[in-house]
Amino acid sequence: MNEVQKVAIITGASQGIGADLVTAYRKLGYAVVANSRSIGASDDPDVLTVAGDLADPGVGTRVVEAALARFGRIDTVINNAGIFIAKPFTEYTDEDFDAVTGVNVRGFFEVTRGAIAAMLDGGRGGHVVNISTSLVDHANSQVPAALASLTKGGLNAVTKELAIEYASRGIRANTVALGIIRTPMHPESTHEALAAMHPLGRLGDVEDVVNAVVYLETxxxxxxxxxxxxxxxSAGH
Structure with a gap:
């Protein structure tokens, strides 16, 4: 491995946005550590896959340790893994709460804590990118999603905190807040209705998200x- 090759950790990397982010960062020349609950081995020697549910204590730490053991450094972490459950607030169960906070908050915390520690040790700075939702800024009565607002709103807030806390050490922190993106989780029969929920009148594409993350990286x-x-x-409707 080239000694100057940068290394990115990408969570939720087995499909959709995460899988395309892996491809994009490889094109940027990064080695990638890709995590999701179930992810197979990669044929690319510069892509290390680490399977595990980030809601489980210790998994985020294991992802960081695997990155350092294989590549010796961490330059970027993209907290793409997330769980979204839309239902009326009073219908959320304790299991829903544990599932959503486990991935969206605990997963972020463990991976990012370890990654920033590695960035500080390396003295080269680094970059944290969180994936959030515009529902935090623009609540929608048709999409009751209090747990998304609770957890992703926290990511928006901690993004600014980390940006200021570590600015003098060369570590940046940014968030990409998404509308509804065309992925397999949305059946094609729902696309027309979902597109109408955006002022531009269409769904977002995975490429739109990847381009935004790559912009922030550069x-x-x-x-x-x-x-x-x-x-x-987020501007209105």
Missing amino acids: APFVTGEILHVDGGQ
Whole structure:
């Protein structure tokens, strides 16, 4: 491995946005540590896969340790893994709470804590990217999602905190807040109705998200930013 090759950790990397982020970061020349609950081995020697549910204590730490053992450094962490459960607030169960906070908060905490520690040890700076939702800024009565607001709103807030706490050490932190993205989790029969929920009148594509993350990666003067990739949802409707 080239000694100057940078290393990115990407969670939720087995499909959809995460899988395309792996491809994008490889094109940028990064080695990638890819995590999801179930992910197979990669044929690419510069892609290390680490299976595990980030809601389980210790899994996030294991992902960071695997990155350091294989590649010796961490330059970027993309907290893409997330769980979204939409239902009326009073119908959420304790199991729903544990599932959503486990991945969206605990997973973020363990991976990012270890990654920033590694960045500080390396003295080369680094970058944290969180994936959030515009529902935090633009609540929608048709999409009751209090647990998303609770957890992803926390990511928006901690993004700014980390950006300021570590700015002098060369570590940046940014968030990409999404509208509804065209992925397999949305059946094609729902696309027309979902598209109408965006002022631009269409669903987002995975490419829209990947382009935003790559922009932030290559924008060294941008930190503490909540970048909305949401077809205008956060501006109004």
